[in-house]
Amino acid sequence: AQTVTQSQPEMSVQEAETVTLSCTYDTSENNYYLFWYKQPPSRQMILVIRQEAYKQQNATENRFSVNFQKAAKSFSLKISDSQLGDTAMYFCAFMKHNNAGNMLTFGGGTRLMVKP
Amino acid sequence: DAGITQSPRHKVTETGTPVTLRCHQTENHRYMYWYRQDPGHGLRLIHYSYGVKDTDKGEVSDGYSVSRSKTEDFLLTLESATSSQTSVYFCAIAEGRSYLSEAFFGQGTRLTVV
Numbered sequence: 199a200q201t202v203t204q205s206q207p208e209m210s211v212q213e214a215e216t217v218t219l220s221c222t223y224d225t226s227e228n229n230y231y232l233f234w235y236k237q238p239p240s241r242q243m244i245l246v247i248r249q250e251a252y253k254q255q256n257a258t259e260n261r262f263s264v265n266f267q268k269a270a271k272s273f274s275l276k277i278s279d280s281q282l283g284d285t286a287m288y289f290c291a292f293m294k295h296n297n298a299g300n301m302l303t304f305g306g307g308t309r310l311m312v313k314p
Numbered sequence: 315d316a317g318i319t320q321s322p323r324h325k326v327t328e329t330g331t332p333v334t335l336r337c338h339q340t341e342n343h344r345y346m347y348w349y350r351q352d353p354g355h356g357l358r359l360i361h362y363s364y365g366v367k368d369t370d371k372g373e374v375s376d377g378y379s380v381s382r383s384k385t386e387d388f389l390l391t392l393e394s395a396t397s398s399q400t401s402v403y404f405c406a407i408a409e410g411r412s413y414l415s416e417a418f419f420g421q422g423t424r425l426t427v428v
Contacts (some may be wrong), residue, residue, distance in 0.1 A: 207354070243404065243419035289356050293417075299345030299364055300408045301372075302417060304356030 204305035221290030320420035337405030
């Protein structure tokens, strides 16, 4: 079974600064996907960024980028130029594809507060 | 936005009563999932479905049952609700044909068992 660990329950950052959220995972799989989801107070789950395990290049989406270290099983999220709207819970998730579809295993979450 | 609707959005029920949560999709996706969200645990998989009448257990399935009689609907039933089942419940759907298949989530149902 896979496990996903987010060691930072809460973090804060000043508006316009950069913050990095940590995530580690444990798996014996070689082919998998990793995700970061954002959950604002509305409870909606929003996909922020995804990374294919077989790709060495780190994924980027505008102000969001990841540092994927496959050997270390580490998948951190960097948010640049933080905005007030980035305030939310952030979940790291692992996915493998099998006959049961694309089941996600989530970390416990990091609550991020962006301060003006 | 993916067409996925959960009902009800909020519910308060008494211990020992049966409760059914509904997930309805308009995307014709094959896979449907029920997760529960609790502080410190993130989202944990309760049950999932990989087709009509095809379901299986997830990580935290005790006390829950599911049914999927048609592609668009996936029901989660708490046969006899307990306070430990107070949580936020999310339904998710996925096409599932490849690693590229993104999961889409409903808006969640906040269930309180008193």
